[in-house]
Amino acid sequence: MTQAPDLQAKKQPRQARAKATVEALLDTAARLLASEGYAAVTTNRVAELAGVSIGSLYEYFPNKEALVAAALARALREIVAEVTLGLREALARPDQPRGGIDHWMRAMVAALEQREALLRAALREVPFLWSISEVRELSNTLQQVAQEGRYKSSRLVHFEDPEASTYLLMSMVWSAILQAVLYRPPHLSRERLIHTLVEMVLKLL
Amino acid sequence: MTQAPDLQAKKQPRQARAKATVEALLDTAARLLASEGYAAVTTNRVAELAGVSIGSLYEYFPNKEALVAAALARALREIVAEVTLGLREALARPDQPRGGIDHWMRAMVAALEQREALLRAALREVPFLWSISEVRELSNTLQQVAQEGRYKSSRLVHFEDPEASTYLLMSMVWSAILQAVLYRPPHLSRERLIHTLVEMVLKLL
DNA sequence: AGTGGTTCCGAGCATTCGCTCGGGTTAGCT
DNA sequence: AGCTAACCCGAGCGAATGCTCGGAACCACT
Known part of the structure; x- marks a missing residue:
């Protein structure tokens, strides 16, 4: 398998000007990845579209992978925050x-729908996706959130193996939603998806 | 998003010698994809490892994408056959x-476990995966298999919306298994996965 | 105004890779 | 044997892309 690239940030932006530069680069990388796919994310292009020179890009990111990884990590943190708030x-x-x-x-x-295109490109095309720590820890994070929900709600899951069941249930629901959002099966509208999932989960609790 | 490439075969091998050449190319492409990732699948390398010249490769495949697509399509057809037989x-x-x-x-x-590495690389790295017809039709194919199972078994699913439920149940089980096989969550052994899934499905039927 | 750290610049190097093309070799047939 | 189509060969072209490097511009402080 491909070797995991260096994803560490090279240098921290200190002045406000530099922070804006980094933000512009992250925004542009995410936008480009979402709209045209990973192959279109070339460092020269990102720098140009961000209104920044290629030299500046390499002041703050050691390589292309680190740039994309940073953009994806930011999006993932937002998603986790929204899901946690939702709970x-x-x-x-x-x-x-x-x-x-x-x-x-x-x-x-x-x-997930808000970031549909970005997620699609990330999941399907980004080779080093699973060496991004935020990605690797996502399923654990989600499981913790789910466990918290189980504790705090009055209802309890009644399985022989509550740990595995909670993990699998969360993983299945998450996968099903992700699948449905990214692949958009023609006969499964958003409402039908949510309603059916709610019924299934209720039946399992 | 990236434009879908031409995945049509260029020419059919007629003599036995040529058929062996094509097989060697497909085998090598799949092996290389599984063991070193998509970035390592260069046409020159595949030809070399297959013991075939680069010129011969382009006799039978119009471009790199068509070669990889053919290798993946073959693997997918095998998987569908095994799952259908299993039912x-x-x-x-x-x-x-x-x-x-x-x-x-x-x-x-x-x-899925038999082709773990290949599937991992395909799902994570192959940009044009979803323009391969066998891939696009997989979820429909699986749903049909599942519907068949529902009809032929004595037990029936009792949902308000049997079509969506069957689709979602199949999709969720499939995703959960794929997820578990590819990401190998540390606390979820194969036995625990299967047992828990069986319990959940039984509870839903 | 001077100074040192920070930020920005962009032409171009080095490399990689998909693919072509002209020509040689082999198989199958009469 | 002779002929044709199928098959195979591999040096190298053209284009793309990640990244460097030497230096200019800017900022904050005294």
Whole structure:
């Protein structure tokens, strides 16, 4: 398998001007990846579109991979934050458990749909995706969030193997939503997806 | 997004000698993709490792993408065949429904595990994966297999929306297995995965 | 105004890789 | 044997791309 590249940031921007440069580079990299795919993300092009010279790019990122990794890590952190917030809101609702689960599902769908193109390109084309720490830790993070939901809600999962069940249930729901958002199966609208998933989860709890 | 490349075969091998050449190229491409990732699959390298000249490679494949696509399509057809066979065997078992479901799950896990590295590289790195027709049709094919299983088994799924439910259930189980095989979560052994999945599916039927 | 650190610049180097093309070799047939 | 089509060969072309490097411009501080 391909060797994991160096993803460490090279240098920290100190002045405000430099911070803006780095932000512009990250934005442009993400935009380009989402709209034209990984092959279109060339360092020269990113620098040009960001209104920055290629030399400046290499002041803050050791190589191309580190740039893309930073852009993806930022997007992933946003997603995790939104899903976590969604769970908190879900637990606060009076119409448990259906209302809570429904709300949480919608939060996940929204978080993924907002970044649909970026996620598609990342998952399908970025070779070093799994050497980005935020990506590797995602499933653990999600599992922790799910466990928290299980503890705090009044309902409990009744399985012989609650740990594996929670992990699998979360993993399955997440995969199904991701799949549906990215692949858009023609006969499965967003509403139908959410409703069916809610029913299935309720049946399992 | 990147434009879909031409994946049509250029010319058919007629003599046995030529057929062997094509097979060697497909084998080598798959092996290289599985062991070193997509970046390592260069046409010159594939030809060299296959013991064939680069000129001969381009006799039978119009471009690099078509070569990789052909190798992946072959692997996918094998997987579908094994999963379909697994369902037939499952339906013939006396210990329904648990024994059948368990058997089918094992068939899926085995089919995917056998090609673990190849699938990992394909799913993570091959940019044009979704312009391969066998890939695009996979989820439909699987759904049809699942529908067949639902009809032929004595048990029926009792959902308000049986079509969406079957699709989602199949999609979720498939994703969960694929996920588990490719990412090998540390606390989820094969046995634990299969057992938990069987329990969940039984609970949903 | 001087100074040292920070930021920015962009032409071009070095390398890689997909693919062509002109020509040689082999198989199958009469 | 002679002929044609199928098959095979591999040096090298052309284009793309990651990244360097020497130096200019800018900022914050005294």
